[in-house]
Amino acid sequence: MLKDLLLQFIVSLLPVFAFQIWNNKELNWKRMPVFLGVFCGASMLLCMLTEPNFLGCQLDFHLIPYMIGSLYGGWPALALLTLICVIVQYPTLDNFQELASFILFTAGFVMLMSISYRPFHQLSALRKERNGLLLMSVLMLYLVITLTGSVMEWTFDLVLEVVLTVSATLLATWLSIFIIESVKEKQLLHEEVTRLSVNYRNEVEKLQQFIDVTSFAVIVVDCEGRITHYNEMALKLLHIRIELTESGNLLGTYYSKAFQPGQGDLFVNMISQALNGTRATLVPFVSGDKMLLKTTFSLRSLLNNEAEGAALMVQDVTELSQLRNEVGRMERLSLVGQMAASITHEIRNPLAVIRGFVQLIQERSPASQREYFQIVMEELDRANMIISDFLSLAQNRALTMELSSLNDILNELLPLLNADANLRGQTIDTSLCEDMPLIMLNDREIKQMFLNIARNGMEAMDDHGVLQISTHYWNDRIELRIADNGEGIAQDKMVHLFEPFFTTKTRGTGLGLPLCLSIVERHNGKIDVNSIEGEGTTFIVTFYLQQEEKAV
Known part of the structure; x- marks a missing residue:
C-alpha cells in the first residue's frame, strides 16, 4: 500500500516539477495555461491508470493535478482536464448510481473551480496555500462521504488507507501550491533584478552621455581610486599619460598612475582629498594661454553617507576671461566717450581761440621767431587731432549705410x-x-x-x-x-x-x-x-x- 501511495504522490507532483524546468529555461509565461493543462492531464492519466486497489476501494491522487491545473491554467486547462477525466472514468462506471455520482461530482468540481479561479489569483502566496487546502479538504470530505455509503464494513486497514490517502493528498496539494508560488516569486524577483539592472545600465549610459557632451573635463573614480568614467575633454585639458590615451586603457587605471608626473600632481592631490572626504573646492589654474577652473567633490552613498568615489571637473574659462576683458574694454570705451563729450566743450573751443591768437601774433612777430610759432601751432593741431579721435571713438550713433x-x-x-x-x-x-x-x-x-x-x-x-x-x-x-x-x-x-x-x-x-x-x-x-x-x-x-x- 505504501509503495502505491508513494507512486501516486510522486506522479501527482509531475506538473510542479515540469513547471520548475519550464521556469528555469525562462520560456514565455503566456503559454503557461496550455503547458499546465497538458502536464496536469498527463499526471491525471498516470494517477488514474496506476490507482491502487485496496480492500475493494480504488483511491488515487488525480484530483491534485486536476485542481492545480484548473486554478493556475484557467478555463482552457479546466475544460481539457474535465474532458480527460470523463473519457478515462466513464467506461469504468458500472451502474446508474455511479454515473449519477460521477456527473454530480464533476459538475460540482467545475462550478467550484470556476468560482475560485479569479479570487485565487488575487491572494497572497500564504493564503493561496490555505485556500488550496480548504478546497481539497472539501473534495476529500465529499469523497469520504461517498465512500462511506458504498463500503459495507469499515476495517482498521481501510480506515488507515483512507487517512493516509487524504493526508498525502492534502500534503501534495500544499506542496504543489508552495512550489509553484515559490517559483513564481523567484521569477518575479528575477524580473525585478533584470529591470533594475536594465535601469541601472540605462542610467549609467545616460551619465556617460552627459559626461561625453558636457564642456567640462570630467574624471570619476570609485572608492578604490580606479577611473570609472571620463570624457574627451579630460583627454584634452588634463595631463593624462600619452600611452593611456593612445591605447584607450584609461578606464580601470588608478588615478595616481593616470596623470603625467609634475604637471598632473595637482589633479592627483585634489582627487586624494576628495576621496578622504574633503568638501568641494574651486581652484583656478593657468596652463599656457588657457585658464582652467578645477573642482573636486566626494561621491557618497545615500544609505550610509560613506564615500564611494570622487569626481574631478575642470572647466576651460579662457573664453569667459576674454569676454570679461572685452567687457572691461567696452567699459573703458564708454568712459572715453563721456570724457570726449566734456573735452569737446571744455578744450576744443579754447584751443581754437589760442590757435587764432598765436597765428595773429605770428604775423606781427619777426621772421626769426616764426619757427617757434609754427611748433606751437603744430602742437595745438596735434591736441585738436587727439580730441577728434576721442569723438570718433566715442560715437555710438546709428550709421547711414x-x-x-x-x-x-x-x-x-x-x-x-x-x-x-x-x-x-x-x-x-x-x-x-x-x-x-x-x-x-x-x-x-x-x-x-x-x-x-x-x-x-x-x-x-x-x-x-x-x-x-x-x-x-x-x-x-x-x-x-x-x-x-x-x-x-x-x-x-x-x-x-x-x-x-x-x-x-x-x-x-x-x-x-x-x-x-x-x-x-x-x-x-x-x-x-x-x-x-x-x-x-x-x-x-x-x-x-x-x-x-x-x-x-
Missing part, C-alpha cells in the same frame, strides 16, 4: 597715399579683386579706417618700404589686406594692440587702432593682425555679406 564698392573707396584714396609714399621714398603695391560685389558701407568711416591702418604701416617702414594693399572675395566674405615690411610687432604687445591709449609710436595717441576696430565692428566685421618681428605686419579686415547683398 548704402550699397558701395570697397574697391571704389580705395581707388579714391590711393592717389593721396601714393603722394604720401613718394615723400617717404616708399612704394604702394595694389591688387584689387575684379568681381567685387557691393556691400553696405559707410563711406566716410571706411575711408578713415583705411587711412589709419595704411599710414600706420607706412610709418612702420623705413625708406624703400613697400606697402601691399589687396582685396579678396569668397562666398560669404570680403577681405581687405594691408601688409607692410616694417619692423613688425612684438608678441607681448599684440594682445594690447587695440586697447585705448596703447601705442608703439613715440608721438602716437593710442586711439587710431581702437577707432578702426570700432568702425569695423559697427560694420559687423572683424580685424585680424599677423606680425613677425623683423619681417612686417599684415592687417586683415573682413566684412561678411548678408543674404540680400549676395543677391545683388
Whole structure:
C-alpha cells in the first residue's frame, strides 16, 4: 500500500516539477495555461491508470493535478482536464448510481473551480496555500462521504488507507501550491533584478552621455581610486599619460598612475582629498594661454553617507576671461566717450581761440621767431587731432549705410597715399579683386579706417618700404589686406594692440587702432593682425555679406 501511495504522490507532483524546468529555461509565461493543462492531464492519466486497489476501494491522487491545473491554467486547462477525466472514468462506471455520482461530482468540481479561479489569483502566496487546502479538504470530505455509503464494513486497514490517502493528498496539494508560488516569486524577483539592472545600465549610459557632451573635463573614480568614467575633454585639458590615451586603457587605471608626473600632481592631490572626504573646492589654474577652473567633490552613498568615489571637473574659462576683458574694454570705451563729450566743450573751443591768437601774433612777430610759432601751432593741431579721435571713438550713433564698392573707396584714396609714399621714398603695391560685389558701407568711416591702418604701416617702414594693399572675395566674405615690411610687432604687445591709449609710436595717441576696430565692428566685421618681428605686419579686415547683398 505504501509503495502505491508513494507512486501516486510522486506522479501527482509531475506538473510542479515540469513547471520548475519550464521556469528555469525562462520560456514565455503566456503559454503557461496550455503547458499546465497538458502536464496536469498527463499526471491525471498516470494517477488514474496506476490507482491502487485496496480492500475493494480504488483511491488515487488525480484530483491534485486536476485542481492545480484548473486554478493556475484557467478555463482552457479546466475544460481539457474535465474532458480527460470523463473519457478515462466513464467506461469504468458500472451502474446508474455511479454515473449519477460521477456527473454530480464533476459538475460540482467545475462550478467550484470556476468560482475560485479569479479570487485565487488575487491572494497572497500564504493564503493561496490555505485556500488550496480548504478546497481539497472539501473534495476529500465529499469523497469520504461517498465512500462511506458504498463500503459495507469499515476495517482498521481501510480506515488507515483512507487517512493516509487524504493526508498525502492534502500534503501534495500544499506542496504543489508552495512550489509553484515559490517559483513564481523567484521569477518575479528575477524580473525585478533584470529591470533594475536594465535601469541601472540605462542610467549609467545616460551619465556617460552627459559626461561625453558636457564642456567640462570630467574624471570619476570609485572608492578604490580606479577611473570609472571620463570624457574627451579630460583627454584634452588634463595631463593624462600619452600611452593611456593612445591605447584607450584609461578606464580601470588608478588615478595616481593616470596623470603625467609634475604637471598632473595637482589633479592627483585634489582627487586624494576628495576621496578622504574633503568638501568641494574651486581652484583656478593657468596652463599656457588657457585658464582652467578645477573642482573636486566626494561621491557618497545615500544609505550610509560613506564615500564611494570622487569626481574631478575642470572647466576651460579662457573664453569667459576674454569676454570679461572685452567687457572691461567696452567699459573703458564708454568712459572715453563721456570724457570726449566734456573735452569737446571744455578744450576744443579754447584751443581754437589760442590757435587764432598765436597765428595773429605770428604775423606781427619777426621772421626769426616764426619757427617757434609754427611748433606751437603744430602742437595745438596735434591736441585738436587727439580730441577728434576721442569723438570718433566715442560715437555710438546709428550709421547711414548704402550699397558701395570697397574697391571704389580705395581707388579714391590711393592717389593721396601714393603722394604720401613718394615723400617717404616708399612704394604702394595694389591688387584689387575684379568681381567685387557691393556691400553696405559707410563711406566716410571706411575711408578713415583705411587711412589709419595704411599710414600706420607706412610709418612702420623705413625708406624703400613697400606697402601691399589687396582685396579678396569668397562666398560669404570680403577681405581687405594691408601688409607692410616694417619692423613688425612684438608678441607681448599684440594682445594690447587695440586697447585705448596703447601705442608703439613715440608721438602716437593710442586711439587710431581702437577707432578702426570700432568702425569695423559697427560694420559687423572683424580685424585680424599677423606680425613677425623683423619681417612686417599684415592687417586683415573682413566684412561678411548678408543674404540680400549676395543677391545683388
